[in-house]
Amino acid sequence: MSRPSGQAGSDSTEPAAELTGIVKRFPGVVACDGAGLRLEAGEVHALLGENGAGKTTLMSVLAGIYRPDGGRVEVAGRPVDFKSPKGALEAGIGMVHQHFRLVGPLSVAENVLLGSRGAVRMSRSGVEKRVAELADSYSLRVKPDAKVWQLSVGEQQRVEILKALFRRAKVLILDEPTAVLTPQEAEHLFAILRQMAGEGRSVVFISHKLDEVTAVADCITVLRAGRTVATLAVGDATTRELARLMVGREVSGRLEREERAPGPERLAVRSLSAEGDLGTPALREVTLSARAGEILGIAGVAGNGQRELTEVIAGIRPASSGTVAIAGTDVSGASPAQRLKAGLAYVPEDRLGMGLVGDMDCVDNLMLKRLGDPGLRRGPLIDRRAAEAGAGRLVESFGVKTPSLRSPVRLMSGGNVQKLLLARELSSNPEVLIVSQPTAGLDVGATQAIRKLLLEQRDGGVAVLVVGEDLDELLALCDRIAVMYEGRVIGVLGAHEADRERVGMMMAGSTAGAT
Amino acid sequence: MTRGRLGGTGEQSPGRLGGTAEPTQESAATSFRPRLVPRMAPSRPARVAVRLGSIVAAFMAAAVFLTLAGRSAATVFGAMWSGSFGTAFGQAELILASIPLMFTSLAVAVAFRMQLWNIGGEGQFYFGAFGATAVAYAVPEWPAPLLLPAMAAGGMAGGAAWALVPGALRAYMSTNEIVPTLLLNYVAILWVDYLVHTTWRDPASLGFPLGRPFSPGAQLPQLGDTAVHAGALIAVGAAAAVAVVLGRSVWGYRIKVIGANPRTAAYAGFSIPGNIVAVMLLSGALAGLGGMVEVSGVVHRIQADISPGFGYTGIIVATLARFSPAAIIPVALLFGALTVGGLELQTAGIPSDVVLMLQGLILLFALAGELLVGHRIVWRTGGGPSGAEGGSGERELTPAGARLR
Numbered sequence: 001m002s003r004p005s006g007q008a009g010s011d012s013t014e015p016a017a018e019l020t021g022i023v024k025r026f027p028g029v030v031a032c033d034g035a036g037l038r039l040e041a042g043e044v045h046a047l048l049g050e051n052g053a054g055k056t057t058l059m060s061v062l063a064g065i066y067r068p069d070g071g072r073v074e075v076a077g078r079p080v081d082f083k084s085p086k087g088a089l090e091a092g093i094g095m096v097h098q099h100f101r102l103v104g105p106l107s108v109a110e111n112v113l114l115g116s117r118g119a120v121r122m123s124r125s126g127v128e129k130r131v132a133e134l135a136d137s138y139s140l141r142v143k144p145d146a147k148v149w150q151l152s153v154g155e156q157q158r159v160e161i162l163k164a165l166f167r168r169a170k171v172l173i174l175d176e177p178t179a180v181l182t183p184q185e186a187e188h189l190f191a192i193l194r195q196m197a198g199e200g201r202s203v204v205f206i207s208h209k210l211d212e213v214t215a216v217a218d219c220i221t222v223l224r225a226g227r228t229v230a231t232l233a234v235g236d237a238t239t240r241e242l243a244r245l246m247v248g249r250e251v252s253g254r255l256e257r258e259e260r261a262p263g264p265e266r267l268a269v270r271s272l273s274a275e276g277d278l279g280t281p282a283l284r285e286v287t288l289s290a291r292a293g294e295i296l297g298i299a300g301v302a303g304n305g306q307r308e309l310t311e312v313i314a315g316i317r318p319a320s321s322g323t324v325a326i327a328g329t330d331v332s333g334a335s336p337a338q339r340l341k342a343g344l345a346y347v348p349e350d351r352l353g354m355g356l357v358g359d360m361d362c363v364d365n366l367m368l369k370r371l372g373d374p375g376l377r378r379g380p381l382i383d384r385r386a387a388e389a390g391a392g393r394l395v396e397s398f399g400v401k402t403p404s405l406r407s408p409v410r411l412m413s414g415g416n417v418q419k420l421l422l423a424r425e426l427s428s429n430p431e432v433l434i435v436s437q438p439t440a441g442l443d444v445g446a447t448q449a450i451r452k453l454l455l456e457q458r459d460g461g462v463a464v465l466v467v468g469e470d471l472d473e474l475l476a477l478c479d480r481i482a483v484m485y486e487g488r489v490i491g492v493l494g495a496h497e498a499d500r501e502r503v504g505m506m507m508a509g510s511t512a513g514a515t
Numbered sequence: 516m517t518r519g520r521l522g523g524t525g526e527q528s529p530g531r532l533g534g535t536a537e538p539t540q541e542s543a544a545t546s547f548r549p550r551l552v553p554r555m556a557p558s559r560p561a562r563v564a565v566r567l568g569s570i571v572a573a574f575m576a577a578a579v580f581l582t583l584a585g586r587s588a589a590t591v592f593g594a595m596w597s598g599s600f601g602t603a604f605g606q607a608e609l610i611l612a613s614i615p616l617m618f619t620s621l622a623v624a625v626a627f628r629m630q631l632w633n634i635g636g637e638g639q640f641y642f643g644a645f646g647a648t649a650v651a652y653a654v655p656e657w658p659a660p661l662l663l664p665a666m667a668a669g670g671m672a673g674g675a676a677w678a679l680v681p682g683a684l685r686a687y688m689s690t691n692e693i694v695p696t697l698l699l700n701y702v703a704i705l706w707v708d709y710l711v712h713t714t715w716r717d718p719a720s721l722g723f724p725l726g727r728p729f730s731p732g733a734q735l736p737q738l739g740d741t742a743v744h745a746g747a748l749i750a751v752g753a754a755a756a757v758a759v760v761l762g763r764s765v766w767g768y769r770i771k772v773i774g775a776n777p778r779t780a781a782y783a784g785f786s787i788p789g790n791i792v793a794v795m796l797l798s799g800a801l802a803g804l805g806g807m808v809e810v811s812g813v814v815h816r817i818q819a820d821i822s823p824g825f826g827y828t829g830i831i832v833a834t835l836a837r838f839s840p841a842a843i844i845p846v847a848l849l850f851g852a853l854t855v856g857g858l859e860l861q862t863a864g865i866p867s868d869v870v871l872m873l874q875g876l877i878l879l880f881a882l883a884g885e886l887l888v889g890h891r892i893v894w895r896t897g898g899g900p901s902g903a904e905g906g907s908g909e910r911e912l913t914p915a916g917a918r919l920r
Contacts, residue, residue: 314782315784316781316782335784336781336782336783336784337783337784340784346782348782350778353776353778353779354776354778354779354782355779355782356779357772357775357776357779358775358776359775359776360771360772360775364768364771367768368772368779368783369783371765371768371769377765380764380765380766381759381763381764381765382763382764382765382768384763
């Protein structure tokens with residue numbers, strides 16, 4: 001991994017950029033834990049890994065957005081310590097983020113110019129001409145005088161690439177660039193990346209889609225849990241091998257899960273389609289069924305429709321077609337409150353952003369879905385004593401640790417936040433429980449407690465739907481695993497036939513593992 | 516700006532709130548600089564102390580200006596005190612001056628419960644006066660027990676109607692509510708102006724823009740033999756009602772959730788647009804009731820310039836009271852005293868603009884003080900940019916707030 005870099009000046013042997021032993025911690029999370037990458041001039045280098053593997057963090061370090069807590073960054077053989085993205089830009093490193101950094105009301109040319117040196121001296125027509133020339137030479141079809149808000153997502157991405165080229169970036173980092181593109185646009189992008197590499201620039205291509213990586217890259221670095229696990233030339237890697245490297249192999253302590261015959265169907269999803277936030281299809285004809293007393297896992301790389309699926313089932317996002325039934329009641333088109341009544345409980349992925357109100361206390365948060373409960377009300381008023389007593393009981397029985405019932409929940413640790421959320425959702429005695437990322441960001445103890453809780457619900461006859469990116473967890477918990485890819489369920493595996501490789505292959509879009 | 520407030524509660528950048536407690540290894544030059552570190556749970560005594568302190572500081576700053584202007588601060592403040600709290604007449608006057616402020620600041624507080632800024636209290640106040648007056652002129656022969664409630668209803672309907680347009684635009688078109696509420700103020704003021712110059716003009720007004728006097732049944736009674744009218748009781752009652760609705764009712768809970776985190780509200784199935792409209796209607800109705808009380812209790816007719824900016828001062832009062840209905844009453848009384856004390860200054864030959872300066876300074880110091888309620892100042896060696904900066908272990912940031920990819 002860490003080949004000694006050549007002497008300064010002899011640029012034929014020395015890498016365009018090299019990251020060694022990068023450590024980056026965030027509160028409660030170690031995003032990078034000794035990750036590295038060696039980027040040669042003139043190559044397209046794919047950075048592969050599951051969500052949360054630290055890909056974006058590692059590249060943000062190279063782009064000067066984060067300062068590492070440890071490790072070394074070298075650009076063209078010279079150690080650097082970027083204080084800000086500006087420093088990285090000056091060193092010739094440009095990054096195209098997953099969420100574009102563009103100013104909607106400004107034109108393409110103005111966005112390209114924004115923040116770059118010499119901006120004051122250039123005339124509008126001069127800039128537009130430069131931008132048009134650049135766009136032409138890379139066939140980045142976009143009009144320099146168009147306003148950015150009018151552009152499609154694919155066009156906006158081209159503006160971001162133009163921005164980097166305009167600043168003469170020698171290293172271009174693209175964070176999951178194809179997530180927002182149509183297959184044709186992606187093909188086009190790959191051609192541009194090849195052209196740039198042909199000119200001696202280096203491209204880092206962050207992805208978790210195996211087919212793309214093998215299609216465009218010269219070289220692949222695989223990250224897992226914040227560490228670099230392998231760097232290989234694209235010819236040396238089979239898809240299967242990459243999938244194995246990406247998801248790892250260790251099987252962490254299996255939970256006690258008795259085989260039991262599932263009961264009747266509690267959640268029935270039929271031909272469900274829905275649009276994502278950008279108005280593009282996010283769910284395509286999804287059909288699923290979860291029975292009483294089973295845990296159905298939804299596996300998939302983030303952004304393949306899992307979030308939209310849970311939101312449509314919960315009634316927060318409208319379906320464009322298809323039906324949802326909870327415990328035999330058709331709730332297609334019903335409000336979230338009606339679905340709650342039908343027996344649905346939902347623990348969203350974004351606990352403090354959606355499931356709870358961070359600034360409110362335990363009592364108020366536990367009340368959220370019980371406003372119709374006559375035991376909690378006196379006419380139009382809330383019976384505060386009853387609410388506090390109920391909250392106290394729930395907090396105790398779920399072992400939520402909090403300084404007081406009246407302190408804001410944002411002060412609680414992630415594990416306790418999740419326990420509180422589960423306490424509220426389970427207090428309605430649901431027939432169907434949906435949990436997104438049940439243990440993401442939690443420590444080991446809380447993770448075990450939450451998993452145990454989910455198994456208890458299953459054994460108690462609840463149909464549990466777990467959406468997760470942690471394959472180990474899904475394999476340990478689930479009776480069946482459905483894999484989603486590009487808004488479709490591309491296969492459902494029973495517990496005995498599901499293993500990491502098979503699920504990993506399906507997550508990357510290969511139906512070879514499906515039965 | 517508004518959308519950001521209603522939208523982004525869940526997002527916390529790891530950089531700003533990050534909590535790597537250990538000092539970052541610094542290769543760069545280090546420098547001492549103050550940093551603000553958020554306090555996670557500001558204590559109640561700290562809040563009260565900061566607020567009282569900011570009022571004292573405002574008076575001290577005003578004293579500096581007065582001294583520079585060659586006036587004795589002691590004399591000026593003394594005159595203000597004796598003109599307001601000092602005499603029975605002054606006390607009655609300051610209560611009268613504070614009543615409309617209570618209504619307009621309650622209106623601001625209700626809207627802010629949902630993180631909405633209703634800047635249109637002034638216009639809603641005028642439209643409330645208009646609505647109440649329309650009732651008073653339509654059925655002047657009704658006895659007070661019938662006519663006064665009818666006027667109150669008319670006033671609230673007027674104010675609510677005036678808040679409906681910006682509220683509906685906000686709810687269904689996602690427009691900002693600040694500018695429409697503000698601009699409609701001028702429309703309402705000019706509308707009343709038009710009426711008192713034309714249709715409702717008192718023939719005996721000798722050319723002044725005054726409406727016809729109200730019938731006796733349309734006038735709020737005095738409280739005992741004081742100069743204070745029954746509107747004081749209505750104001751206190753309204754504050755109590757707002758406190759109960761906001762703090763104790765299911766609906767108050769709903770709008771609190773919507774204000775704090777609209778995504779949670781949608782997740783729980785609360786109707787956001789419907790409640791935005793409802794909140795704006797209630798807010799406008801409160802300001803409109805203030806307009807009714809003013810015309811029925813003080814001027815006993817409609818006229819131009821019934822408000823010297825009660826709607827705007829109400830924003831200051833509500834902000835200083837931290838949007839708490841209970842705290843609005845004392846803060847409104849303080850601002851009433853400032854107004855009345857200012858009139859006293861005028862008779863003593865001192866420009867009453869001193870009062871405006873004091874009001875502004877109090878707000879300024881209170882807002883600056885807010886920073887100290889929510890943050891504490893930490894002196895430490897300079898940190899790096901972006902993610903390297905950390906809090907000092909105030910708390911463990913929940914991973915949900917710092918989700919990484």
